[in-house]
Amino acid sequence: MAEAKIPKATAKRLPIYYRYLNILFNAGKQRVSSTELSEAVQVDSATIRRDFSYFGALGKRGYGYDVENLLNFFKKTLNQDHLTNVALIGVGNLGHALLNYNFRQTNSVRISAAFDINEAIANTIQSGVPVYPMAEMKEQLQIQQVDVAILTVPIEDAQIVADELVDAGVKGIMNFTPIRVSVPATVRVQNVDLANELQTLIYFLDHYGSETTNN
Template sequence: MTETKIPKATAKRLPIYYRYLNILRDADKTRVSSTELSEAVKVDSATIRRDFSYFGALGKRGYGYDVDSLLKFFKKILNQDKLTNAALIGVGNLGNALLNFNFHQNSNVRISAAFDVRDDLANTVKSGVPIYPMDELRQQLNDQQIKIVILTVPAEVAQDATDEAIAGGVRGILNFTPIRVSVPTNVRVQNVDLTNELQTLIYFLDHYNEEA
């Protein structure tokens, strides 16, 4: 089967669709229309139909979409039947919160290793995840074949941690630090800037009213 190349915006919406379809299945819903999906996930129905059209005929006019069929399709597309191990770099306040969040229950991702510079954390286990000293980062990533890391270290050491992770074979980085780390072209970075998101929200509240 030829791989389907889709826009990045569409790719970002696929997990949202998949999550809501799971909710529908748990509620014994057998089919759903694009209008119903639109109201639930807050994406307009035309966009949903266009997103789905990249993968061929997923629904039927006048019937909508079969929930089980869509779930099976998106499960395959999103590799939800394959467990992906990730590593957490930085076990501070945010890192602790991420360790306590049950990724595996909500997705196909599991934090299987964590790293920190603090001596009192190294060689301990938190929330079922072993914590290693930072000087073992490259070796452990290689040995455990971990290709994705979550970066929650202080900004001043973010690039150094990134360089070590890449040397350990990492291909994807979820970056919670406020700086934009430099990576080779074969490594993908997803930046999650909580401060920026909050400031954007405040701006919209201050400058856009319901009539705009």
């Protein structure tokens, strides 16, 4: 496969190129020169030409690069043409913040449905995302083919909700609660304990701060 031959450094620049080409495309531009690209993405034009040569001869002398062709190529390579819908359970303070954030930096992931036990928030739309009652979770996750869920419920409900997610067929849980939930080996859990991360940072600053931050 051609993709296997792309050097790591080139691969790292792909998202940068991709983001800028998207802007050009949305602005209706059909072509772009490597000099123009170079100025916009702060990569020298020789590197851009070399990078692009790995993707096949997409550029033409005196014409530049076809924006749409490049964009389609990058979309495939970056898997950006494949949108992953994610669910969020527990629309409290943190849940709200994540709904509002909604991973806008990437075009490939978005929170498409949220769930909450609180009847005052269920059946409303929050930051553009529909919030369903918990009773509809299993059905909605299956209809929407959601495999990944973000868990932002209170600690005491984390395990119960994790069990419900497993029962609904979810394959991955991003756990923002400070407890470790138990799940079958077929389900993957990624723990994000913000308080813990912050305390770790403060601990390192207190103990090694001046030695490590100066270099």
